[in-house]
Amino acid sequence: MMKYSLKYSLIFLIVLLAGCNVGKNKNETIPQDETLFPKGDKIANNNFTGTAWVQMMVSNDSTYNTSIGNVTFEPGARTNWHKHPGGQILLVTDGEGYYQEKGKPAQLLRKGDVIKIPPDTEHWHGAAPGKGLTHIAISPNLQKGSVVWLQPVTDEEYSQSTK
Ligand code: MN
Numbered sequence: 001m002m003k004y005s006l007k008y009s010l011i012f013l014i015v016l017l018a019g020c021n022v023g024k025n026k027n028e029t030i031p032q033d034e035t036l037f038p039k040g041d042k043i044a045n046n047n048f049t050g051t052a053w054v055q056m057m058v059s060n061d062s063t064y065n066t067s068i069g070n071v072t073f074e075p076g077a078r079t080n081w082h083k084h085p086g087g088q089i090l091l092v093t094d095g096e097g098y099y100q101e102k103g104k105p106a107q108l109l110r111k112g113d114v115i116k117i118p119p120d121t122e123h124w125h126g127a128a129p130g131k132g133l134t135h136i137a138i139s140p141n142l143q144k145g146s147v148v149w150l151q152p153v154t155d156e157e158y159s160q161s162t163k
Contacts, residue, residue, distance in 0.1 A: 035070075035072070035093070035094060035134060036093055036094075037055060037057060037070040037093075037136070038055045038070065039053045039055060039070070039072050040053050040054045040055025040056070040069075040070060040072075041053060041054060041055070046080075046152075047079060047080050047082070047149045048077060048078065048079055048080065048126075049076075049077060049078055049080070049126075049152050049153060049158075050073070050074055050075075050076050050077030050078065050126075050127075051073075051074040051077050052071060052072065052073045052074065052077045052079075052126075053071070053072040054069050054070070054071050054072075055069065055070040056068075056069050057069060057070055057136070060139075060142045064140075065086070065140065065141055065142045065143045066138065066139060066140045066141075066142060067138075067139045067142060068136060068137070068138050068139070069136070069137050069139075070093075070134065070135075070136050070137075071134070071135055071136075071137050072132065072133070072134045073095075073097060073126045073127035073132055073133045073134075074127060074132050075127050075128065075129060075130050075131055075132050076126075076127060076129050076158075077126055077127050077132075078097075078098075078124055078125065078126025078127065078153050078158060079124045079125055079126055079153070080124065080149055080150055080151060080152045080153060081102065081122055081123070081124050081150040081151055081152070081153060082122070082123070082124065082147050082148060082149045082150055083119075083120050083121055083122050083123065083147070083148050083150070084117060084119060084120075084121075084139055084146075084147055084148075085119055085120060085141070085144040085145035085146070085148070086119055086139065086140050086141025086142055086143070086144040086145070087116070087117055087118055087119040087121075087139075087140060087141060088117040088137060088138065088139050088140075089114065089115065089116055089117070089137075089138040089140070090109075090113075090114070090115040090117070090125060090135045090136070090137055090138075091113075091114055091135060091136040091138070092109045092110060092111055092112060092113040092114075092115075092133070092134070092135045093111060093134050093135060093136060094111055094132075094133070094134040095111070095127065095128075095131050095132045095133040095134055096108070096109065096110055096127070096128040096131040096132075096133060097109040097125065097126055097127045097128050097131070097132075097133030097135070098125065098126060098127075098128065098161060098162055099115050099117075099123065099124075099125045100123060100124055100125075100161050101117075101121055101122065101123045102121075102122040102123065105161070106161035106162060108128075109125070109133060109135070119141070119144070122150065124153045126153070126158075128162060129158075129159075129162055
């Protein structure tokens with residue numbers, strides 16, 4: 001009788017320890033709020049409203065004529081209106097935000113979305129009012145010229161487009 005009791009106690013102990021190990025391994029995995037690419041530096045110019053961060057991943061050169069940056073917007077943050085002579089492609093990697101072309105309704109952006117912005121098309125992109133947004137911005141054909149910055153997206157325009 002004692003033998004069985006000891007046997008089951010040992011089994012129980014082994015199961016318990018295995019359970020602890022599973023927990024330990026879980027804690028060693030990458031936290032969910034960890035981003036795929038670095039957040040980079042806070043953007044310190046007047047081309048954005050609110051707080052945004054950028055990490056340049058590929059700098060322009062004469063072989064590719066393309067720059068690639070990882071951009072993170074805090075809730076409510078957005079670019080000014082602007083246009084790209086060579087167009088732009090956005091790959092949304094996290095959060096929730098909006099993309100809007102002048103004169104059109106804003107489009108909701110979610111993780112996994114791909115946005116192709118035609119050349120010389122006035123637009124803005126940024127976070128949702130209550131949620132941050134991270135996207136990779138690919139700017140190709142830079143031999144045609146770099147981004148042309150325009151006026152800020154006013155609070156009125158932003159709240160109209162994101163409600
Ligand atoms: Mn753009």
